[in-house]
Amino acid sequence: MLKFLKLYFFSFFVILTFNLQAQVSFDAKVSKKRLGLNERLRIDFEMNENGDNFNPPLFKNFQIISGPQQAVSRSWVNGVQSFSKTYTYFLTPRSKGNFTIGQAEVTINGEIYKTSPIEIEVTNAVKKPNDPNNVEGQIDGNIHLVAEVSNPNPYLNEGITIIYKLYFRNPISVSDVSELETPSYGDFWSHLIKIGRAEINMRGTFKGESYNEVVWRKAVLYPQKSGNLILEPLTLDLTLSLPSNRRDLFGRRILTQSQKTITTGEKVIKVKDLPKKNKPENFSGAVGKFDFDLILNKNTLKASESFQAKIKVRGKGNLNLFNLPSINVPNTLEVYEPEHNEKVKVTLSGIQGTVEDSYTIVPQFQGKYPIPSIEFIYFDPKLEAYKTLFSQELIVDVYDGPTSGLPSVNSGLSKSKNSIVPNDSSFRFIKLDTKLQQKNQKIFWRSYLFWALLFIPIVLIITSILIKKYILNQTEDLTIRKQKRAQQLAKKYLSSAKKVIQDQAKFYEALERALHNYLKAKLKIETTELSKSKIQKLLNDKGIDKQISSEYVEVIENCERARYAPGSSINTKEDLEKSGELISKIDRQI
Amino acid sequence: MIEKYKFSSLKSILFFGATLLIQNLAFAQASMESVFKQGNSAYNKAEYQKAISLYEQTLKMGQISAELYYNLGNAYYKLNNIAESIYYFEKAKQLDPNDEDIIINSNFAKNMTIDAIEKLPESQIVTFQKKIYGIFNFSYWSYLTVILFWIFSGLFLVYVFIKSASLKQTFFFIALGILIFFMISFLITYSIEEKEKNTNFAILFSNQKDIWSEPNQQAELLFSLHEGTKVEVLDILENWKKIRIANGSEGWIENASLRYLNNDIFR
Numbered sequence: 001m002l003k004f005l006k007l008y009f010f011s012f013f014v015i016l017t018f019n020l021q022a023q024v025s026f027d028a029k030v031s032k033k034r035l036g037l038n039e040r041l042r043i044d045f046e047m048n049e050n051g052d053n054f055n056p057p058l059f060k061n062f063q064i065i066s067g068p069q070q071a072v073s074r075s076w077v078n079g080v081q082s083f084s085k086t087y088t089y090f091l092t093p094r095s096k097g098n099f100t101i102g103q104a105e106v107t108i109n110g111e112i113y114k115t116s117p118i119e120i121e122v123t124n125a126v127k128k129p130n131d132p133n134n135v136e137g138q139i140d141g142n143i144h145l146v147a148e149v150s151n152p153n154p155y156l157n158e159g160i161t162i163i164y165k166l167y168f169r170n171p172i173s174v175s176d177v178s179e180l181e182t183p184s185y186g187d188f189w190s191h192l193i194k195i196g197r198a199e200i201n202m203r204g205t206f207k208g209e210s211y212n213e214v215v216w217r218k219a220v221l222y223p224q225k226s227g228n229l230i231l232e233p234l235t236l237d238l239t240l241s242l243p244s245n246r247r248d249l250f251g252r253r254i255l256t257q258s259q260k261t262i263t264t265g266e267k268v269i270k271v272k273d274l275p276k277k278n279k280p281e282n283f284s285g286a287v288g289k290f291d292f293d294l295i296l297n298k299n300t301l302k303a304s305e306s307f308q309a310k311i312k313v314r315g316k317g318n319l320n321l322f323n324l325p326s327i328n329v330p331n332t333l334e335v336y337e338p339e340h341n342e343k344v345k346v347t348l349s350g351i352q353g354t355v356e357d358s359y360t361i362v363p364q365f366q367g368k369y370p371i372p373s374i375e376f377i378y379f380d381p382k383l384e385a386y387k388t389l390f391s392q393e394l395i396v397d398v399y400d401g402p403t404s405g406l407p408s409v410n411s412g413l414s415k416s417k418n419s420i421v422p423n424d425s426s427f428r429f430i431k432l433d434t435k436l437q438q439k440n441q442k443i444f445w446r447s448y449l450f451w452a453l454l455f456i457p458i459v460l461i462i463t464s465i466l467i468k469k470y471i472l473n474q475t476e477d478l479t480i481r482k483q484k485r486a487q488q489l490a491k492k493y494l495s496s497a498k499k500v501i502q503d504q505a506k507f508y509e510a511l512e513r514a515l516h517n518y519l520k521a522k523l524k525i526e527t528t529e530l531s532k533s534k535i536q537k538l539l540n541d542k543g544i545d546k547q548i549s550s551e552y553v554e555v556i557e558n559c560e561r562a563r564y565a566p567g568s569s570i571n572t573k574e575d576l577e578k579s580g581e582l583i584s585k586i587d588r589q590i
Numbered sequence: 591m592i593e594k595y596k597f598s599s600l601k602s603i604l605f606f607g608a609t610l611l612i613q614n615l616a617f618a619q620a621s622m623e624s625v626f627k628q629g630n631s632a633y634n635k636a637e638y639q640k641a642i643s644l645y646e647q648t649l650k651m652g653q654i655s656a657e658l659y660y661n662l663g664n665a666y667y668k669l670n671n672i673a674e675s676i677y678y679f680e681k682a683k684q685l686d687p688n689d690e691d692i693i694i695n696s697n698f699a700k701n702m703t704i705d706a707i708e709k710l711p712e713s714q715i716v717t718f719q720k721k722i723y724g725i726f727n728f729s730y731w732s733y734l735t736v737i738l739f740w741i742f743s744g745l746f747l748v749y750v751f752i753k754s755a756s757l758k759q760t761f762f763f764i765a766l767g768i769l770i771f772f773m774i775s776f777l778i779t780y781s782i783e784e785k786e787k788n789t790n791f792a793i794l795f796s797n798q799k800d801i802w803s804e805p806n807q808q809a810e811l812l813f814s815l816h817e818g819t820k821v822e823v824l825d826i827l828e829n830w831k832k833i834r835i836a837n838g839s840e841g842w843i844e845n846a847s848l849r850y851l852n853n854d855i856f857r
Contacts, residue, residue: 331706
């Protein structure tokens with residue numbers, strides 16, 4: 001019976017150990033199932049086979065203080081291998097109540113294992129979390145990790161420094177530190193200041209008590225966003241040694257090693273927006289305290305040479321976080337893209353140094369080119385005001401080269417010394433002589449004089465046309481009258497002859513006399529004697545056609561012939577008409 | 591008798607006053623020309639500020655000339671006062687548009703401005719028109735108009751009185767041609783006057799000004815101009831002015847310090 005029992009037990013153990021060997025376990029263990037609000041909870045996820053894809057539960061209602069910390073142990077005891085791998089989290093509850101920590105998952109040998117959910121009860125905060133005699137308790141009161149922020153309420157882009165300090169005091173001493181969680185400063189421009197070796201300052205104070213102080217890290221931050229920005233916590237895993245109650249042979253306390261995770265917790269930085277009031281339009285975004293200058297490397301040069309203009313900002317502030325104002329030069333200058341130079345040092349007090357933009361400028365034409373002053377606006381957080389700096393106005397004198405607006409006189413390669421360039425490419429001298437005129441003198445155009453001068457010719461033309469018409473009429477009358485008079489005259493002289501037309505001898509006597517009398521009257525001849533040749537000569541002298549004069553003489557001859565030799569072939573009527581005609585003709589021609 | 595005496599004395603006073611006035615004017619002109627000369631020597635000694643004050647003294651007396659404006663422009667150029675310099679060069683150009691010295695130095699001054707404004711390309715008609723208009727200055731055009739009319743009248747009278755039929759015909763056609771020239775000259779003079787009266791050019795004296803699409807700050811910001819830019823003022827609304835620049839862009843400018851380039855001949 002006993003033997004049977006022994007066998008039974010033996011076989012049971014064998015099966016058990018076999019089972020232990022073969023069976024995979026994956027468990028979650030908590031340090032306590034009931035805890036105060038201000039206490040911590042440690043949770044271990046332990047497995048006895050190496051697994052992958054560990055997937056922790058969502059620790060709802062809990063905050064992870066640290067973790068996961070991974071620990072692997074492997075041991076052989078009497079040839080039996082044991083293995084364990086543990087993921088450890090430290091949690092603090094966020095609120096009171098009953099909570100369930102969900103299932104964690106892990107893949108072991110291709111199969112997914114899950115832990116069972118654990119119920120946790122969170123009660124009111126306990127006055128003294130944990131036992132003061134406990135190691136944990138001793139640690140908690142005597143070690144602190146603090147993030148000191150120089151200004152928790154900065155302006156946007158105003159530099160702040162953050163110093164992480166570790167305080168500890170007796171009886172704790174720190175033997176090893178490792179960083180579990182490093183803040184990434186998401187909304188900040190950040191710069192970590194290197195600290196060569198952590199040095200322990202034995203005379204630090206924390207909350208009025210003396211502590212050993214270690215500066216763990218320094219960072220310079222420039223907030224890039226306004227509003228409440230969260231600084232992620234820095235979490236350190238410390239290996240501490242602290243004396244236990246036990247003593248060694250010599251009565252010294254035996255030091256015990258203890259792990260401690262310590263965190264700064266989240267910090268909130270309230271970043272103020274720059275004041276909207278009086279905010280200049282072309283504010284560069286620079287915050288700090290700056291000097292500003294514009295420097296040229298030469299003021300006088302030839303065209304097509306180059307000069308450099310440097311826009312320089314020197315000072316303290318977010319130097320590499322804003323754009324420098326751009327240069328503004330006459331458009332006839334060729335400006336190349338600026339070269340950006342930064343000589344910046346980041347110290348605990350912020351960014352310091354010089355930033356400059358160096359422009360290369362090539363003038364094309366000769367002349368003077370003003371470089372107007374450039375304004376640079378920054379915000380001074382100390383004075384809480386915008387400040388505007390102006391560079392001085394500069395003038396570049398380009399003395400040789402083509403003139404703009406005129407065809408360029410490019411002598412090219414054959415530019416000998418002292419060659420006299422045509423003068424039309426240089427600035428001209430003033431004029432020495434002038435003829436001044438009254439400024440607001442009346443202009444001739446559309447003045448009374450102007451209109452008068454236009455009307456005078458018109459009046460002149462009209463009157464002259466009228467006059468001409470009148471005079472022409474008169475002259476026409478004269479000729480007609482002359483003709484009439486001549487006819488009348490002829491009639492008068494010939495009338496006596498006409499009366500005696502029946503008596504041939506008397507008729508011709510009267511006709512001859514009439515013709516003579518007419519000539520005497522017309523030519524104003526006094527003498528009675530008139531030879532025929534003389535008559536012809538006189539008439540010709542008066543400008544009378546030869547034919548007419550000869551006809552006239554012929555008629556007189558006819559008369560004489562008819563008087564002294566009365567013939568048959570004599571036509572008295574014809575002679576009368578002819579002489580009348582002749583008289584009027586002569587009269588018209590004289 | 592007494593009245594007559596009074597009248598004659600009044601007349602003599604008037605006469606005396608008139609002669610005095612004329613003498614004064616002539617005297618002023620002569621003395622101002624000597625001030626101009628003083629300005630020139632000050633300029634030559636590089637005392638530009640002094641030269642400017644002397645020249646401006648002449649201006650204040652109402653005496654002007656293209657040379658005076660030109661020298662003022664030069665003096666301001668030497669002092670790097672861009673806007674003033676450009677302003678006076680433009681004034682000089684108004685009085686003498688074809689002077690080479692004025693054109694060259696005006697280009698130097700324009701070089702100093704920040705903005706390079708490309709002129710709109712002119713149509714051939716406009717350039718031709720400008721060439722024609724620029725043959726004489728304005729007062730010569732008006733004299734020419736009158737002279738052409740007198741020539742026409744003379745020729746017409748000859749046409750009226752001449753007896754020979756063939757000569758009559760030639761004189762008639764010559765007179766007709768001159769009449770056409772007279773009309774062209776009249777129209778040109780008239781249109782020059784209209785153009786000068788209806789365009790309001792000004793020089794911007796403000797350092798830097800923004801040009802907006804509408805006369806309020808909510809509108810779109812179009813571009814900005816710097817001092818020395820020549821603008822044409824098209825409209826005015828309160829303290830906003832609508833302007834056009836040489837490249838044809840238009841916009842509104844607020845509270846700008848503009849100095850008008852009023853032609854001294856017309857206003």
